Amino acid sequence: MLRAAPAAFAGALAPGCATARTDTASVRATGSPPPGGTGPPDPGPRPSGPPASGAARPPTRAPGLPVQIQHGPPRGNALALTFHGQGDAATATALLGEAERAGARVTVLAVGSWLDEQPRMARRILDGGHELGNHTQRHLDICAMTAEDAYAEISGCAERLRKLTGTIGSWFRPSRTQHATELVTRLARRAGYPHVLSYDVDSLDADDPGAPAVQRTVLDRARAGSIVSLHLGHAGTVAALPPILDGLHRRGLRAVTTTELVT
Numbered sequence: 001m002l003r004a005a006p007a008a009f010a011g012a013l014a015p016g017c018a019t020a021r022t023d024t025a026s027v028r029a030t031g032s033p034p035p036g037g038t039g040p041p042d043p044g045p046r047p048s049g050p051p052a053s054g055a056a057r058p059p060t061r062a063p064g065l066p067v068q069i070q071h072g073p074p075r076g077n078a079l080a081l082t083f084h085g086q087g088d089a090a091t092a093t094a095l096l097g098e099a100e101r102a103g104a105r106v107t108v109l110a111v112g113s114w115l116d117e118q119p120r121m122a123r124r125i126l127d128g129g130h131e132l133g134n135h136t137q138r139h140l141d142i143c144a145m146t147a148e149d150a151y152a153e154i155s156g157c158a159e160r161l162r163k164l165t166g167t168i169g170s171w172f173r174p175s176r177t178q179h180a181t182e183l184v185t186r187l188a189r190r191a192g193y194p195h196v197l198s199y200d201v202d203s204l205d206a207d208d209p210g211a212p213a214v215q216r217t218v219l220d221r222a223r224a225g226s227i228v229s230l231h232l233g234h235a236g237t238v239a240a241l242p243p244i245l246d247g248l249h250r251r252g253l254r255a256v257t258t259t260e261l262v263t
Contacts, residue, residue, distance in 0.1 A: 071200040072261035074225040080261045085110035087233010102245040104255035109173040112137035112157030122164040131257040133171035154191045171197040199229040211239035219247045
């Protein structure tokens with residue numbers, strides 16, 4: 001069981017969806033999982049279909065942490081590099097190799113349709129000592145969906161993960177948003193994810209600004225406890241990763257999985 005976090009460790013539960021570049025300083029934590037691990041109030045009409053396999057025993061439980069986790073504890077020397085998982089498999093494999101050469105461990109939030117196309121990537125990620133989670137089935141705007149459709153996106157990816165790895169993964173990150181609505185967080189919990197994984201540093205690498213720009217953005221903004229958003233499948237990110245890890249090392253920081261960060 002994960003330790004309860006001090007007040008300074010609170011992540012953010014935003015009132016609604018925001019773009020990936022929302023000013024996170026204005027967001028505050030508003031809630032945490034109920035003490036007994038029971039579910040939140042019913043979000044309204046329940047989507048059809050059974051809960052995803054494994055939903056009764058969510059793999060990550062963090063009493064004392066908010067439902068939506070934006071950053072880890074600022075104490076210590078760890079931070080988490082989290083990657084939206086889709087794109088060219090060779091590029092993704094090269095990036096994982098760069099992380100492993102530096103002794104870093106990352107968290108990959110995989111898109112279900114990508115796992116359908118590249119099923120071997122799930123095992124490759126785990127075999128490298130990294131962490132694998134859920135980034136919806138098709139990477140659509142989940143906050144604009146009905147409850148039924150949004151639940152299908154979460155549970156669909158969860159089922160892919162379960163079939164490939166035996167579990168639904170430790171974390172859920174909503175697609176096309178930095179912060180999930182209350183409805184999405186409740187649907188995620190129903191699918192087996194008691195927390196939504198946000199982030200406090202956006203690398204902006206999805207815009208392909210070039211490796212030096214990605215490196216600069218991450219090193220300028222990352223601190224102990226940061227959860228950094230990056231992407232697989234971008235050559236600029238692969239090129240930026242070694243100098244990012246070197247820069248973090250020079251500052252006494254190390255990249256760990258999200259679970260290790262919040263433990």
